Amino acid sequence: MGIRRLNDGRFRADVSVGIDPLTNRRRRKTKTFDSKKEAEEWQSKTKQLYHSRKAISDRKISFTAIKDLYLEECKLHSKPNYLKIQEYTINKHILESFKNCNFKEVTSFDIREYQLKLINSGLSAKSINNIMIILKQIFDKAVEEQAIQTNPCNTVKNLALDNKKMKFWTPDQFKQFINLIDEEEFLFKTFYTFSYFTGMRCGEILALNWNDIDNFRGEVNVYKSLTYINKEVIITRPKTSNSIRRISINSKLFNLLESWKERQQNLFAQLRIHHSNDTHIFQYREKPPTKDIFSRRIQTICNRGELEPIRLHDLRHSHVALLIHQREDYATIKERLGHASIKTTIDVYGHLFPNKQRETADRLDDFF
Structure with missing residues (x-):
């Protein structure tokens, strides 16, 4: 490390900037100046930058x-x-x-x-x-990785999003949908009913095995999610730690599941597939189904009547609308959906709740 005068009268400054972790060789920076003072100033600034770990790496990283x-x-x-x-x-x-x-x-x-x-x-x-x-x-x-000093993306703002109106089915609309499902489509009737009355995410539903149903307590144990990657079934933890939860189910839904389980056992016997409590609840062949099967079928079923179709995920929204219609509070809805906080529930679904200001104004009439 130093400054030396070249034959042409200029000065070359040389600074050691540590060891390259990839090559294990010492890294150096050199620069030529017209005067010794300029060389000394550059050398001092360069050492300060590298010692404060603010310098940009000389390695060209693609x-x-x-x-x-x-x-x-x-x-x-x-x-x-x-x-x-x-x-x-x-x-x-x-x-x-x-x-x-x-x-x-x-x-x-x-x-x-x-x-x-x-x-x-x-x-x-x-x-x-x-x-x-x-x-x-x-x-x-x-x-x-010290390839750059600052991120040029930091000052680029996100685009404004249009707040699209949330779609959901009322209880009457859901009944209309279920009545459009043929008897031989009992699997789909069970799946959509289960989704509507639990509010679970599709991946959570597809991951369920029969041993995740607590018959005694009438609850569903939610602790995993299913997806397909490169045609391979992948089971992971749910979206967040708060998504691990137990959901109470009503007796009619429980009876519907029992009816489907019996049909599933008969179907598996015909296909010579082993059936057990480890079988996925909504499985109808050797592998569990993908979400696309249930997503596409909604449009097909709605085409049989005059019902406007919604997305598969909108059944989760429909469940919340149903709970709000029953005057359930935020805390109950939060627990059933597996949200991290009540704030999340309010941010997503607050607009569906009755207008509290209207209720307040109506109560003021009692003072007249």
Whole structure:
């Protein structure tokens, strides 16, 4: 480390900046100046930067390398289905635009230009925001690896979202839907009824085995979720720790499950598939079904009548609307849905509750 005068009269400053962890060799920075004073000032500033761990690494780390590090971290700390979503989004929407980028030269302007490109592609604002979140996390990883000093995504704002009206079925609409289901579709009748009267997420329902039903207490034990990744069944913990819960079920729903269980046993006997309490409740062949089967069938059933279809997840919303109609409180609804806090319940479903100001105003009439 030092400053030396070159034959042409200029000065070259040399600074040691530690050991490269990948090569185990000492890393150095050198720069040439017209005067010794300039060389000394640069040398001093460079040492301060590196000692404060604020310097940008000299190693040229590619976007692909940082992306791989990010995905490796997702693999270690996230659910398999979350990792799959990250990989899909990066490969479909991000990689082509950034695979050849120079991290150090990417600016907030470039990120905004990319966001505009996504807007012009016709994607929804929600999808674009999700893509931008992943991009920001990749650049955060670049900062962590000292490939860049600041994240250019930090000053790029999310797009405003349109608050679409939540869809749900009233009890009468749900009865209309169930009455459109044929007798030979008993599995679907049971599944949709179970979803409507428990408010469980689809993955949670598909993961249920018969031994998750507590016959004595009339409860469902919710502690896992099912998804498919590359045609392979993956069982994971539910969405959050609060999603691990027990849900009481009504007697008519319990009887419906018992009727389906008997039919399932007969079906498995015909197919020569072993049936036990470890069998998935809504299984009708060797492997448990995917959510798409139940999602697509809603449209098919609704087409038989004049009922407007809703999404499969909207049955969860319909369950909440049913509970609110029964004047259940926030705390009860929170417990059944497995929300982390009552605030989450209020944020998502608060608009469905009766207007408390109207009730307050009506009570003031008693003073006249």
